[in-house]
Amino acid sequence: MVTNIQDVLAYEIKKEMADRYFGFRKLIEEDTLDLKEKARQHSFILEKRISFDLIRIYILLREKKIIQDFLHLTGFKEELFYDPYLAESQNIKTRVFQGTKLRGFTWKGRYKNMIFDIYERLVVHTEQYREMASELEELGETIQEEIKIFQRNNDLGNIMGFLRSLDRHSSHGAMQGGMEAGIAENLQKKLQIQPPELKSSQEAILNTPPPLSSIKSRLKELLNEAYKLHGESFRLFFAELPAAPEIPR
Numbered sequence: 001m002v003t004n005i006q007d008v009l010a011y012e013i014k015k016e017m018a019d020r021y022f023g024f025r026k027l028i029e030e031d032t033l034d035l036k037e038k039a040r041q042h043s044f045i046l047e048k049r050i051s052f053d054l055i056r057i058y059i060l061l062r063e064k065k066i067i068q069d070f071l072h073l074t075g076f077k078e079e080l081f082y083d084p085y086l087a088e089s090q091n092i093k094t095r096v097f098q099g100t101k102l103r104g105f106t107w108k109g110r111y112k113n114m115i116f117d118i119y120e121r122l123v124v125h126t127e128q129y130r131e132m133a134s135e136l137e138e139l140g141e142t143i144q145e146e147i148k149i150f151q152r153n154n155d156l157g158n159i160m161g162f163l164r165s166l167d168r169h170s171s172h173g174a175m176q177g178g179m180e181a182g183i184a185e186n187l188q189k190k191l192q193i194q195p196p197e198l199k200s201s202q203e204a205i206l207n208t209p210p211p212l213s214s215i216k217s218r219l220k221e222l223l224n225e226a227y228k229l230h231g232e233s234f235r236l237f238f239a240e241l242p243a244a245p246e247i248p249r
Helices: 002-061 064-074 090-097 107-153 156-169 181-191 212-240
Strands: none
Touching: 002 064, 002 090, 002 107, 002 212, 064 212, 090 212, 107 212
C-alpha cells in the first residue's frame, strides 16, 4: 500500500514538474516565433523599402562622385545597395519608375521634386527600420532574461537528480533502479531551453538621415550638378516611360 502511494506521489510530482517546464517552454517558443516574424518584417523594410528608395536616387543622380557626396551629406553608409549597373540597365529603370507621377512646371523642377519626395520617404522608412530594430533587440533580451530566471529557479541538474531519486524509490517506474548517467546527461541537453539568437549587422545601426529641410540647400547644389550632366536623358526617359497599368475593377 505504501509503495502504491509512493508511486502515485512520484507520478504526480513528475507530471507537475513536466507541465510547468514544458508550459514555460511553449511560451518561450511562441515568443521566439513572434520575434522571428518581426525580424522578417524588419528585413522587408530594409530590403524592399530602404533599398528601393536608395536605388531610385542612385539612378537619378547617376554620377558616382555625386552619389558619394549624397551619401556623405545624408549620413548613410558609403555605397549602401549601390551598383553601377543600376544606372545602365533600362529594364531596372523602367521597373522602379513605372507609374511615377511627376510634379513641377519644368523638367528640372520635376527632377528635383522627384528626388525630394523619394528622400522624404527614405527618412520615414529608415525611422521605421530603427524603431523595429530597437523593438527586436528589446524583445530578444526579454526572452533571454526570462529563460535565465526560469533556469535559475528550475535547475535541470537538480531536477534530473530529483527524478532519479524518485525512480529509485518507485516499485515499477519506467527507469527502475535509477536513471543511468549517460541517459540523464543526454536528456538534460535535449531539455535545455536555447535562447533566441540576437543577430546584429551593419544595417542594424543604420542612422536616420537628417530631415530634408536641414540639407535642402546643399542637396539642391548636388541636383543642379547632376541635372547639368544628365538632365536631357532624364527628360527623354520620363517622356517615354509607360504609365502604371490599370487595376481591374
